[in-house]
Amino acid sequence: MLNSGRVSGAELNTIADDTPARARSRLERKYEALWSEYGDGLVRLASSYESVCDAREDLLQEIRLALWKALPTFRGDCSLRTFVYRVAHNRGLTHVWRRKTQTQSSAELPDADDPRPSPEATVIQTADHSSLMDAIRKLPINYRQVITMTLEELPQSEIAAVLGISENNVAVRLNRARKLLRAYLEGK
Amino acid sequence: MNTPSELEIWRAAWKTSPAERSIKSLDLHLEYRRQERRLRIRYIFNAVFAVLLICLAAVDLHSHHRLEVLIWALVVWITTLGATAFNIWNWRTLWKAADKSVLDYASTFEKQCLASLRAVWFTYSFLAVQLAIAVPWLTLDFWRHELAAVPYMLSMGFLAVLSIAFIVSCRRMRSRALLDLKQIEEFRRDLEA
Numbered sequence: 527m528l529n530s531g532r533v534s535g536a537e538l539n540t541i542a543d544d545t546p547a548r549a550r551s552r553l554e555r556k557y558e559a560l561w562s563e564y565g566d567g568l569v570r571l572a573s574s575y576e577s578v579c580d581a582r583e584d585l586l587q588e589i590r591l592a593l594w595k596a597l598p599t600f601r602g603d604c605s606l607r608t609f610v611y612r613v614a615h616n617r618g619l620t621h622v623w624r625r626k627t628q629t630q631s632s633a634e635l636p637d638a639d640d641p642r643p644s645p646e647a648t649v650i651q652t653a654d655h656s657s658l659m660d661a662i663r664k665l666p667i668n669y670r671q672v673i674t675m676t677l678e679e680l681p682q683s684e685i686a687a688v689l690g691i692s693e694n695n696v697a698v699r700l701n702r703a704r705k706l707l708r709a710y711l712e713g714k
Numbered sequence: 715m716n717t718p719s720e721l722e723i724w725r726a727a728w729k730t731s732p733a734e735r736s737i738k739s740l741d742l743h744l745e746y747r748r749q750e751r752r753l754r755i756r757y758i759f760n761a762v763f764a765v766l767l768i769c770l771a772a773v774d775l776h777s778h779h780r781l782e783v784l785i786w787a788l789v790v791w792i793t794t795l796g797a798t799a800f801n802i803w804n805w806r807t808l809w810k811a812a813d814k815s816v817l818d819y820a821s822t823f824e825k826q827c828l829a830s831l832r833a834v835w836f837t838y839s840f841l842a843v844q845l846a847i848a849v850p851w852l853t854l855d856f857w858r859h860e861l862a863a864v865p866y867m868l869s870m871g872f873l874a875v876l877s878i879a880f881i882v883s884c885r886r887m888r889s890r891a892l893l894d895l896k897q898i899e900e901f902r903r904d905l906e907a
Contacts (some may be wrong), residue, residue, distance in 0.1 A: 550743065557742070570728065591749075594742040596734025596812040613812045615901065616819040623823070623897035655730040666904045671816065677728040704720070 549598075557594055564610050569677045571611075574662050574674045575618040581625075589617045604687055607680065611688045615671055622667060661710035671702035676700055760801075767794045782851075789847055793840060800836055804829050824898045830891035834884045841880050848873055 561568075568589055576582040592613050602607050662670055668689075675685045682700075685694045771787035814822065852869050855861040861869075 528895045548745050554743075569716075579869075591742055591745055595746055599811075601815065609813050612815060616814070619816065619820065619901070620823070623894050623901075655727050658724060658727045667835055668904045674728075677725045679725070683883060688816060690817030707724070708720070 541676040543574065554596075560606070560610065561590070564607065568610070568614050568707070570678070571614050571618065571674055573659055574623055574670055576625075577660075577663055581621075585618065585621045588621065589614045592617045597645060605684065608684055608687045611675060611684075615688060619667065636659070657711065661707050665703055665711050669686055669699055669706060672696055673703040673707060680688060726803045731734065746851070764794050764798055786851070788841075788849070793843060797836070797840055801833070804832055820898055820901060824895065827891040827898070830887055834888045834891070835885050837880060841877060845877065 543580070569586065572582050572586045572589060576585050593610065595711060596609070596613050600606065604612075662673060666671065672685060675688065676682075678687070682693050682696045685696045718902050735811070767790055771790040775787040810849070812817075824900070850867060852873075856866040867895065
């Protein structure tokens with residue numbers, strides 16, 4: 527199981543029924559497997575919430591700790607990936623809400639319904655990781671969440687489950703997020 | 715040959731993993747235990763403070779069988795037990811389950827902020843009631859020469875320090891809750907846009 531890097535809900539259910547020492551050891555193994563599977567995505571997720579390096583590290587640690595605390599409560603009501611992304615986005619949101627100085631004000635953002643035609647080819651050619659990340663960080667949080675999960679290849683049904691909204695709503699937000707993102711990348 | 719879509723291009727750029735993945739080593743189990751311990755200490759401190767107040771009133775009543783002491787003891791017991799009951803009621807079912815959906819989490823977070831604001835106003839009222847009773851009482855005793863100058867000054871000093879500590883902590887709690895509420899409101903506004 528550890529080698530495959532995948533953790534099932536049923537396996538996690540046994541954690542609570544074990545002796546404390548064994549449960550802890552099991553939990554550590556499950557956690558490591560979970561981190562090896564989703565760690566890269568969570569690092570990128572933390573980067574989308576925080577641009578300052580130290581603060582990003584702190585956020586990542588908060589996410590790790592939140593996952594560690596929440597893991598024994600996982601009962602398989604949703605997929606493990608949904609569970610992981612829920613915990614991570616909730617930590618990210620708290621981090622943003624608690625941040626004293628807002629680096630981005632929504633007043634600075636261009637109109638979400640900007641109808642200007644966009645030369646997609648230019649965008650495609652210029653999209654590298656850092657410019658994309660900068661552009662994503664400029665998005666309002668609810669668009670940012672949808673686009674980052676889409677880029678992590680979560681299906682719309684799963685994004686809806688993470689956020690607690692309908693799939694239609696996800697589609698609408700994704701559409702607007704793409705428009706805005708395109709506009710930001712063009713204007714960089 | 716198919717041209718990659720905009721999303722595919724972005725995805726490829728997104729997944730070009732940054733070399734910044736230098737995660738500080740953190741013993742999660744230790745950190746978890748540390749946080750649990752801090753929380754437990756806070757609960758124990760609150761419980762000890764409440765028990766101490768109740769016991770002090772009882773001891774005072776035991777050594778001075780006077781009507782005014784009985785009234786004072788009753789006030790202390792009622793306010794202490796009232797504050798405990800309020801705390802339990804105010805924070806009931808408001809733990810923030812980390813694995814809720816983002817929308818549910820935001821809603822619980824908002825309720826927690828409102829509970830914080832209620833707690834602040836309750837603390838102010840509690841403090842006002844306590845001061846309205848204690849200060850005239852001590853001053854009257856001092857004026858009647860039933861309380862010497864040094865214990866009187868010490869008692870007043872203690873009350874002043876306690877009041878300042880409560881006010882400072884309440885102001886911080888209030889401004890934090892208001893700031894959080896503002897952020898949640900913005901988040902909701904974005905959702906409805």
